[in-house]
Every structure is written in structure tokens, then in C-alpha cells.
Amino acid sequence: MYRSFFSTALSRFLSIALVISGLLMSINSHAERIDNFVLLDHNGDAQNLYYHQDASAIVIMIQGNGCPIVRNALTDYKQVRDEFESQGVKFFMLNSNLQDTRSAIALEAKKYSIDMPIMHDETQLIGEALNLVRTAEILVINPKTWNIEYRGPINDRQVYERQKQEASAHYAKDAIRDVIAGDTVAVAQRDAIGCLINFAEKNGAHEQISYTETIAPLLQEKCVVCHTDGGIGPWAMSSYELVRGFAPMMREVIRTKRMPPWHADPHVGVWKNDKSLSIEQTQTLVHWIEAGAPRGEGVDPLKGLSIAQVEWPLGEPDLILELPEYTIPASGVVEYKFPRLANPLDTGVWVKSATVIAGNREVVHHILAGSIDAGASAEKRDSGVFDNYLIGYAPGNESNVFPAKTGVYIAPGGEFTFQIHYTPNGLESVDNSKIGLYFHDEKPENFYRQDVVINPIISIPANTARHPEVSYFAFDKPALLHDLVPHSHYRGVASKFELIKPDGSKELILSVPNYDFNWQRTYELVEPKQIEAGSKLVHTTWYDNSTANKSNPDPDRNVTWGLQSWDEMLYGAFSYTLVNETTEAPIHDKGLAQLTQYFGFIDKDLDGKLSWKELPKRMKKQLVQGFKAVDTNGDGGLDIKEMYNIEKRRAAKQQEAAADAR
Numbered sequence: 001m002y003r004s005f006f007s008t009a010l011s012r013f014l015s016i017a018l019v020i021s022g023l024l025m026s027i028n029s030h031a032e033r034i035d036n037f038v039l040l041d042h043n044g045d046a047q048n049l050y051y052h053q054d055a056s057a058i059v060i061m062i063q064g065n066g067c068p069i070v071r072n073a074l075t076d077y078k079q080v081r082d083e084f085e086s087q088g089v090k091f092f093m094l095n096s097n098l099q100d101t102r103s104a105i106a107l108e109a110k111k112y113s114i115d116m117p118i119m120h121d122e123t124q125l126i127g128e129a130l131n132l133v134r135t136a137e138i139l140v141i142n143p144k145t146w147n148i149e150y151r152g153p154i155n156d157r158q159v160y161e162r163q164k165q166e167a168s169a170h171y172a173k174d175a176i177r178d179v180i181a182g183d184t185v186a187v188a189q190r191d192a193i194g195c196l197i198n199f200a201e202k203n204g205a206h207e208q209i210s211y212t213e214t215i216a217p218l219l220q221e222k223c224v225v226c227h228t229d230g231g232i233g234p235w236a237m238s239s240y241e242l243v244r245g246f247a248p249m250m251r252e253v254i255r256t257k258r259m260p261p262w263h264a265d266p267h268v269g270v271w272k273n274d275k276s277l278s279i280e281q282t283q284t285l286v287h288w289i290e291a292g293a294p295r296g297e298g299v300d301p302l303k304g305l306s307i308a309q310v311e312w313p314l315g316e317p318d319l320i321l322e323l324p325e326y327t328i329p330a331s332g333v334v335e336y337k338f339p340r341l342a343n344p345l346d347t348g349v350w351v352k353s354a355t356v357i358a359g360n361r362e363v364v365h366h367i368l369a370g371s372i373d374a375g376a377s378a379e380k381r382d383s384g385v386f387d388n389y390l391i392g393y394a395p396g397n398e399s400n401v402f403p404a405k406t407g408v409y410i411a412p413g414g415e416f417t418f419q420i421h422y423t424p425n426g427l428e429s430v431d432n433s434k435i436g437l438y439f440h441d442e443k444p445e446n447f448y449r450q451d452v453v454i455n456p457i458i459s460i461p462a463n464t465a466r467h468p469e470v471s472y473f474a475f476d477k478p479a480l481l482h483d484l485v486p487h488s489h490y491r492g493v494a495s496k497f498e499l500i501k502p503d504g505s506k507e508l509i510l511s512v513p514n515y516d517f518n519w520q521r522t523y524e525l526v527e528p529k530q531i532e533a534g535s536k537l538v539h540t541t542w543y544d545n546s547t548a549n550k551s552n553p554d555p556d557r558n559v560t561w562g563l564q565s566w567d568e569m570l571y572g573a574f575s576y577t578l579v580n581e582t583t584e585a586p587i588h589d590k591g592l593a594q595l596t597q598y599f600g601f602i603d604k605d606l607d608g609k610l611s612w613k614e615l616p617k618r619m620k621k622q623l624v625q626g627f628k629a630v631d632t633n634g635d636g637g638l639d640i641k642e643m644y645n646i647e648k649r650r651a652a653k654q655q656e657a658a659a660d661a662r
């Protein structure tokens with residue numbers, strides 16, 4: 001009797017203790033922090049989780065194609081979104097499915113009218129780290145702490161193969177309300193109801209990944225050009241010990257797509273100088289890091305590794321241009337430099353290739369080099385733009401060899417011009433960079449030509465997060481496109497180049513969803529793109545002029561075109577050859593190309609003709625009476641040919657007047 005009382009008391013005490021410790025556990029499980037990541041969504045746009053640090057809450061639904069629970073939960077999810085979006089809550093979906101491709105996700109989104117970004121976790125690394133098990137799970141995140149405050153079903157409306165008309169419990173809404181109010185979410189976790197996700201690599205023996213045979217060679221291939229002694233990377237991958245020390249940081253920069261610094265969407269185009277990590281390489285590297293970066297057996301391939309530095313990899317140049325000496329401070333921001341050198345040659349030359357040698361590889365971030373012809377205006381000479389573009393240097397991209405049998409003609413006179421970007425590295429230093437040019441012995445068969453798509457009348461409103469500006473270049477002759485260089489400044493966040501063909505069909509050629517001003521890249525096509533006459537090369541850039549853009553110099557300014565980095569540009573350079581051209585019989589019409597550039601930013605609806613409404617004021621004044629007369633085909637708009645005729649007539653009149661005056 002006595003004994004039994006005692007044991008009942010004890011067991012009651014124990015059960016209370018269990019309940020309390022259970023409660024503590026569930027409180028502890030609140031504190032699941034979500035590390036930042038950047039993923040491309042089903043539209044190819046970059047989504048950066050921590051960008052939304054000022055949101056009142058962030059909600060993510062785990063999506064998967066073909067899952068009935070997800071499809072049935074969509075209306076509920078949209079309804080939650082409609083209720084809370086106006087209170088500063090951001091809504092996303094995340095697809096970590098092994099089997100879903102981006103295009104399949106885009107189809108599912110279209111079919112089920114999913115009108116929010118579905119982030120595509122192609123490597124499954126984000127889903128693995130979040131311990132996802134099933135789709136249709138909802139994550140409610142508090143951006144003040146980056147803790148996941150709730151995970152589980154959206155509500156109690158669905159169980160497997162059954163659904164109710166109305167939910168009676170609204171788990172996600174309750175959690176969102178609590179997070180907005182700053183309260184603790186009562187139940188932080190419920191079992192998700194949805195389709196199981198196959199994380200094929202999650203339980204692999206990652207501690208077996210060999211540093212010697214797999215990791216070190218991968219780093220050597222993709223990272224060491226910069227991360228070496230005397231390189232531009234801030235630390236050298238010169239031993240296992242260093243790599244292990246930086247391993248968590250490597251995981252972070254890979255998850256956030258900062259490294260390796262290659263910003264093109266891997267689903268669009270194939271590029272010669274692509275130094276990105278493949279899906280498999282990314283998985284291997286991150287799994288190895290998450291397994292504790294084990295050393296394993298074997299020698300250390302990174303130890304004592306030095307990159308053989310051949311001074312001139314293409315041989316002794318025909319002309320070496322020495323850039324002025326610059327002193328780079330230990331820290332801070334160095335504005336871009338635009339030095340010029342008078343062309344020392346007294347005969348014209350055909351350049352076939354160029355190499356840049358960075359004087360101090362630790363601080364020279366990139367160099368663009370080209371020339372401007374004699375007689376350029378002072379404004380143009382100061383602006384760092386080129387008539388003839390020669391090379392864009394970045395570490396790992398030291399030389400530019402033009403397509404076979406083509407060349408860039410540099411006439412005597414004029415100047416070589418440069419754009420140099422320095423990044424201070426903690427020590428004051430001096431840089432003496434140089435560029436070597438190589439000439440054809442004889443006139444090459446064809447011209448390697450460059451043009452730009454620009455829009456000097458951009459207008460980016462203050463405090464706007466995603467403002468697009470567009471312009472195009474129209475090809476009047478068939479061409480082969482070789483490379484593309486999107487360029488904007490600190491507010492530029494994404495850029496793309498599309499081709500609109502004469503039949504109206506569109507093709508995306510280059511997308512840079514994650515544009516970074518620090519990395520001025522030339523994207524070189526492996527296969528030159530064939531362009532039909534009558535095609536338009538359309539260049540779009542999106543600008544983030546909000547406070548959320550950490551590199552924005554001043555979100556309260558309405559920003560217009562300017563050369564300084566606190567102003568903006570829509571500037572896309574590209575190189576091409578004309579299919580029917582030879583250097584013996586040039587057909588490129590410079591006047592027409594210039595007019596085309598101008599046309600491309602005025603023709604807002606991209607229909608290839610300027611309506612009366614689209615015409616700039618100055619032209620309207622000139623044409624008040626004569627619009628019908630110059631619109632020779634009578635279609636109500638001026639196309640490039642009609643505009644060119646006006647230009648030519650105007651030029652002829654000027655010549656006549658000048659002749660009369662003599």
C-alpha cells in the first residue's frame with residue numbers, strides 16, 4: 001500500500017517532468033535558423049532570401065509538380081497571400097524535387113495559375129539543409145531572426161485522399177499573425193501532409209569524399225586562378241588547412257551564388273569562358289563541407305601549387321601599351337579609371353588578338369580596352385567608351401583572340417582608351433598594367449565589328465525596387481553574333497539580351513539574373529548566333545533603386561544616364577561579323593548603325609516604326625507639316641529607312657548650304 005502510493009507519486013512526477021521537457025524541446029525546436037540562399041525561379045529570375053529582411057514575415061510553400069495535395073492547397077495558399085501581402089509579408093514557393101526541370105515547373109505554374117515565384121533548388125542542397133520531407137509544407141520565417149517559426153500544413157482542410165469544404169484550423173495564418181505581432185507561435189511544428197521528396201544524395205557517405213582526388217582538383221579548376229598567392233581572391237587556396245578554415249564561408253558564397261563569380265543563367269546559352277560549378281560539383285563541394293571537410297588520405301595537391309605565369313601567353317606582342325601608374329589605397333572605393341594613350345602608330349593596323357597583363361593581380365579587378373578614332377569629341381574621349389573594343393580582362397580571361405580571319409582595324413591617330421576597376425585589398429599598392437596587341441600580317445577576310453544597344457534617356461524613379469529599361473539594335477543585314485557585355489552601375493540587378501526575329505518570334509540569348517557591377521563580364525558564345533536581317537537585339541536591364549539594394553548610393557534620387565557609378569546606364573556591347581561582308585567589300589553602314597542605336601530607345605513598343613506619339617519633340621516640330629510626306633509607305637509610322645532618308649536629305653542640304661556659303 002505504502003509502496004504503491006510512493007510509486008504512483010513517482011510515476012506522476014516522472015510524467016510531469018516528461019511533459020515539461022517535451023515542452024522545452026518544442027520551444028527549442030523553434031530556433032531553427034534558415035541560412036541565406038539565392039535561387040533562380042521558374043521564370044529565371046534570381047531570388048535572394050535575405051534581401052527581404054524588412055518584410056514582416058516570409059512564407060514559403062514547398063511545391064512539387066503532380067502532387068495532388070500541393071495542387072489542392074494552392075487556392076488556400078493564394079487566399080493567405082491575398083490576406084497578408086498588404087501587411088508586408090512575402091510569399092514564395094520552393095521546388096526541391098529531383099525530377100522537376102525548370103521548364104516542367106513553368107508549365108505546372110501556367111496550368112495552375114501560380115502567380116508567385118517558384119524557386120528551383122536544382123542541387124537539392126537548400127531542401128536538404130531545411131530537412132524537407134514532403135511537399136505542400138509551409139515555412140513561416142521571421143526575418144528579424146531568420147528563424148523558422150512554423151512548419152507544417154497550411155491548415156486542416158486536407159488529409160490523404162480526402163478534403164473538407166472548409167478548414168476549421170488555420171495553422172499558417174495563425175503563425176503569420178503571431179510573427180507579425182512579435183508573439184511566439186503556439187505550435188511550431190506539425191507533420192506535413194504532402195508528397196515525399198526524393199533527396200537522392202542526402203544520405204550518401206559524404207565523409208568519404210576524397211579531398212585529394214575530388215575536392216582539391218575541383219578547386220584548382222574553378223577557383224585557384226583567383227584564390228592564389230598574388231591573385232585577386234582575398235585568400236589563397238594553398239593548403240588543406242586553409243580550405244578547411246574557409247569551408248563554412250565557401251558554403252555560404254556557393255549557396256548565395258557569389259562564387260565562383262559567374263552570373264549568367266546556366267539554362268540560357270553556352271559560353272566559352274563559363275567558369276561556373278556544375279550541379280554535381282556544387283553538390284560534391286557542399287556535401288564535403290557539410291560532412292566536416294574531412295582530410296582523408298593522400299597528398300595535398302594544393303600545397304606548394306603555383307600557377308605558372310607565362311608573361312605573354314600568345315607570344316611577343318606587336319605593340320605593348322603601358323598604362324599609367326596608379327596608387328591604390330589600402331581600403332575604400334576607387335572610382336573607375338579611364339586612362340587614354342595616344343595611338344603611337346603612323347599606319348593603320350588590323351588587330352587579331354589582345355592580352356592584358358595586370359601589373360598587380362591582387363588589386364586589378366578588371367580592365368576593358370579599346371580605341372577611339374581621331375576627331376572624337378572631348379566628352380566622348382573622357383567617357384571610357386570605345387569605337388573599337390578589343391578586350392575585357394578579368395582573372396582567367398587574360399586574352400581575347402578574335403574569330404579566325406577577322407580583325408579590328410585601328411586607323412592611325414586617335415587614342416587607345418581603357419576602363420580600369422581597382423579593388424583595395426588592405427595594403428596600399430601600385431599598379432602598372434599593360435596590354436599587348438597582335439596584328440595580322442595582311443588584311444584579314446572580314447571585320448570583327450562592335451556596336452552597342454544603349455538608352456541615354458533612362459529615368460529610374462526614386463525608391464523603386466525593380467524598374468526595367470529597354471532598347472534595341474536592329475540588324476539590317478544577316479550577321480553572326482560572337483559576344484555580349486551587359487553593363488550598368490550599382491543599381492543594375494539583372495540584364496538580358498533577346499532576339500526578336502522578323503517573324504516576331506523571340507529567343508532569349510543571354511540572361512544575367514544576378515548582375516553584379518563588380519564583375520564586368522564579356523559573355524562569349526561557343527557557337528556564334530546566326531542573325532537574320534530584320535532581327536532586333538533587345539537589351540533589358542532592371543534597376544533596384546530601393547533601400548533594400550545595399551549598394552544603392554541614394555534611393556531618394558530619380559536617376560538618369562551618366563558615366564559616374566552613382567548615375568546609371570543601359571549599355572549593352574556586342575561583337576559580330578556581317579555574313580556578306582569582306583574587308584575588300586565593306587557593306588557596314590556606320591551612319592545607319594548610329595541611327596539604329598538612336599531608334600532603339602525611342603521605339604518604345606518595339607514595332608520597328610516611330611508613331612507620331614513616339615517621336616521626340618524636336619522632330620515633331622520639324623515634321624509638323626511633312627509627316628505624311630516622309631512616311632513614304634504610308635503606314636502611320638517612320639521606320640529606320642524612312643528616318644535614314646530624312647537624315648541623308650538633311651545632311652545633303654547642309655552640304656549644299658556650306659557649298660553656297662563658299
Ligand code: HEC
Pocket residue numbers: 219222223224225226227232233234246249250253258259260261275277394395396518
Ligand atoms: C575570377 C576570380 C575568382 C574566382 C574564379 C573565384 N573567386 Fe572567390 N573571390 C574572388 C574575389 C575578388 C573575392 C572578394 C569578394 C568579391 O569581390 O566578391 C572572393 C571571395 C571569396 C570568398 C569570401 C571571402 C569573403 O568573405 O568575401 C570565398 C569563400 C570564395 N571567394 C570562395 C571561392 C570559391 C569556392 C571559388 C570556386 C568555386 C571561387 N571563390 C572562385 C575572386 C574569385
